[in-house]
Amino acid sequence: MAIVQRSDTTGRPAWRLPRLAGDRLPLLLVPALVLLALPLIGAFPAWITLTLAGLAMGMMIFIMASGLTLVFGLMDVLNFGHGAFISIGAFLATLVLLPLAAWMQADNIWMNLAAIALAIVVAMAGTGALGLVFERVIVRPVYGQHLKQILVTMGGLIIAEQMIHVLWGPQQIALPLPTGIRGAIVVGEVALERYRLFAVGVGLVVLIGMLLVLNRTRLGLLIRAGVENSEMVQALGYDIRRLFVLVFVAGSALAGLGGVMWGLYREVLVAGMGMEVMVLVFIVIIIGGLGSVWGCFIGALMVALLANYTGFLMPKVALGSNILLMVLILLWRPQGLYGGAKR
Amino acid sequence: MLRALFSGDYPRSRVLMVLLVLVFVALLLAPFLFPGTRPLNVAAKICIFIVLVASYDLLLGYAGIVSFAHTMFYGIGGYGIGLALYGLGPSWGAIGVGFVLALALTAVLSALIGLFSLRVRAIFFAMITLAVASAFLILASQLSGFTGGEDGRSFRAPTVLQPGFRLFDGEIFGVAISGRIITYYLVFFAALALFLFLLRVVNSPFGRVLQAIRENDFRAEALGYRTVVYRTLANVLAALVATMAGALMAIWLRYTGPDTMLSFSIMIDILLMVVIGGMGTLYGAVIGVVILVLAQNYLQALMGGVSKALVGVPLLPDLLHPDRWVLWLGVLFVLSVYFFPTGIVGRLRQRR
Structure with a gap:
């Protein structure tokens, strides 16, 4: 209840801080990791490039993971089918981007961005609508039963992946980046890839938008209260089910957005791409603490940065670095960075 | 005698009984009833998967926890045998070494x-096993110098198990007893023993406690059972049996590689088999495996035919593509x- 009280009683912009003042420690992890990497890598340009790559990847993972963690926090529902929305989002984007190839190839960055924006709108609308159906048909009958939830949402994932094969064919689809955000900007010795900057920008917009909604609106207040104690919110006369459907749809739409971004990053789409990245998403939400947006953000940046740094320093260790990070964090805080609130 | 073998847990349905006897006889006499390489492969795959799926059922159906690392342990068994035979040459000693090392790694x-994930929340277990298993898969395909990478490793079995070996010159019912058939019977009897062992486990006091934890872990804990210990033991036991199944598969295929041993699609197959066959009834593993393996091998042909017949109709041919x-x-x-969480077996038992 701490958040609720502060954002209502004091005029301070509470969204800057996750919870109690003493709990700011995890926020320091990301800058600490970034600074620690500098002497290890040695070369400044390489460090900048890797950091940017890590931030971009982290932002994309955050976009995909944030919806999942909120859905879990609010209703104790763990959606293993979340990966399907990522894949479907990316494939929906091809419906816009492939016919609009002329816009994508144009030398005008605004046309490029317009095409991507349109693709994002289509993907988010599509996955959002699908999320509504998924919630009704797949998730609703198994509220409160974890075992069945995992099984049924896995089943939903299998069906969704197969439907992608049916609708888009079994072969992989190439999704080239538009000319405007291809390549890199070179400043001195430092090369900054344009698409990564773009991804960081989109991620920041999503983060800020989400924090504003969660902390400055009545809806956000209800969602946060629901994460803290859903029975109490219900007892106060709010329809927690409707709130949950809304969050589920929003989370699915965000997964769709993440899928578009991830698809453009990979430049090749396969039906299983969502499930591949889901492994990272799960690690991120475990690290962050199930139900916490801030924890999810920090977790996503940590996982992605660490993957990029270790990939450069010790490629063999990079494979296990995420697992190692998860183990260390869980040894420190068994519920994840900000996982104390939920049961 | 029969009671001891089945640990007092009979099929409890006439139809199921008939089905099980059919499967048993078909598998027992497979080399003589269905001569040829392909049917024998299908039969061996059914034997091995029955063990793998039954061990998964111990986790999912009896202990009530979802693991995505079952293929990892299966793969450890496969790679243990495979790499030992590849590195040390085709001998029984190599099989022993690989087997023991694989079991030790799996146990640890x-x-x-x-202990790490069940301590906090059971739901962590599903996510953590998924993460660990995918890291293991990447590791196995990346360490190509050791594991053979994506290509995997082909190796030779000990002489007795090689296809060219003949036990004696004559034939039984027109079938020469080759090393292949000896291998099949090794697989068959090992699978049978492991299945009966699992039946013993789930009907032991230990198995009863697992079911109690599945039904209500809070109450089980209040009664004095340490749920973490029991669930961890169930996990170790299921993983060890999965490792043995993987070892059998490697001996049968004389090959080990990431696609046949570790891939996520095997995990999905296992899930489908357990749930369709019937969770919490080991016999469900038998039914689920037989249905899925037969579907894999024969349903596809049927769908292909229907799909061809429907060419021209929108979407339907794609939906029915093999x-x-x-x-x-x-x-x-x-x-x-x-609608039927106890699967086919549960359905059959209801109507007797």
């Missing part, structure tokens, strides 16, 4: 994962979880 790994058989099993899977 499964105990660590169990490669889409998983789609229909996925639908069946979701429907099973909702």
